[in-house]
Amino acid sequence: MNLLSIQHNQQLQHKLAAEYVLGTLRGGARRRFEHWLGQDAGLRQVVRQWESHLLPMAEFAPAAQPSSHVWNAIEKRLQLKPTAQAGKSGNDRWAYWRNLREDLAFWRGLGMVSTTAALIMLSVLLSKQTEQSLPIQNxxxxxxxxxxxxxxxxxxxxxxxxxxxxxxxxxxxxxxxxxxxxxxxxxxxxxxxxxxxxxxxxxxxxxxxxxxxxxxxxxxxxxxxxxxxxxxxxxxxxxxxxxxxxxx
Structure with missing residues (x-):
């Protein structure tokens, strides 16, 4: 597939642009698509259309309040547990991360990522249905x-x-x-x-x-x-x- 083959295929343009915006277009396919974007103004316009349609959906994302075991798991994986000596010295290197835990904006952003993940899941499921020739819910x-x-x-x-x-x-x-x-x-x-x-x-x-x-x-x-x-x-x-x- 090359740029010429998609310039006259509007359906394929929208499919690739939607996957690009959602983040499901990866690896060599994504790099090739980004190269085409630099060459074709019409394709860039299709991407802008999908950005305008999909990105505002992040407004639907609710604020997410994680449970304590989720934060503990993050601390453990990233080795963020403060030492007793650090607490005594007053030079608490981990204060930033503990403040981040209480930052509502951070978790609202995490909720937006969850919304994007849900959109990706929807895209994948619809693609699977098409491949298996099952009835598609429009x-x-x-x-x-x-x-x-x-x-x-x-x-x-x-x-x-x-x-x-x-x-x-x-x-x-x-x-x-x-x-x-x-x-x-x-x-x-x-x-x-x-x-x-x-x-x-x-x-x-x-x-x-x-x-x-x-x-x-x-x-x-x-x-x-x-x-x-x-x-x-x-x-x-x-x-x-x-x-x-x-x-x-």
Whole structure:
């Protein structure tokens, strides 16, 4: 496989870019892909798209409080146990590590790593299903951004459960007489309301059967009068953020 062979294969470009961002593309394959990135601006753009879709998911990672035996195991493996002499001298070389144990930001970061690991696991499982010709559960994701390209919401779709989960990464301050409404935009340019979304936190909406990325490449949120647009096939307010709907 060479750069020319993937330049005309959009599906392969997205597959390699997703694996690159997730960290599952390793060794020689990763080095070769990074070399191609230096030669192809279009491929770099595909990677940026996957970064914008996947990296905001770290916002979902909860703070993790480790149990005492986990920290003891880390200390033992890294030989971080302080000696009695060090404690008496007042020159405690291990103070940094004990402070790190109490650092909430450190464990929140560890939770983000766990989220990435979960995404990697999902990617591997989907790949295994494809190889074994088993029925594949289609999953989708979209990162919606505002006009300044700042991520505002992450939307995930589960075709098996027929559910859309809309998570606001950045809380929106909506007037009391307004509502946010989510729309699916088809390749033909037609739109369909998917329901109202909250201006903060998460909400679950039903996912239509035809919500595949090939037919519905774009999702958008508009600012509507209280209760939403009166026409489920036509927004009445402006689009305030939008993003590509991708299959993962």
């Amino acid at each position: 999953n989708y994701v979209a990162t919606l951004s505002d006009d300044k390209a700042q991520p505002v919401a992450v939307i995930t779709g589960d075709s098996k459960r027929h559910q859309l989960v809309v998570k606001m990464v950045t809380a929106q301050h909506i007037p009391a007489d307004k509502s946010l409404e989510l729309w699916a935009v088809s390749k033909a340019g037609t739109v369909k309301s998917l329901g109202l979304v909250a201006d903060n936190g998460s909400i679950v909406l039903p996912m239509p059967d035809n919500m595949n990325a090939a037919d519905i490449p774009l999702l958008a949120v508009t600012l509507e009068p209280k209760g939403g647009s009166g026409n489920p096939e036509k927004p009445s307010g402006p689009i305030i953020f939008k993003g590509n709907w991708l299959e993962i």
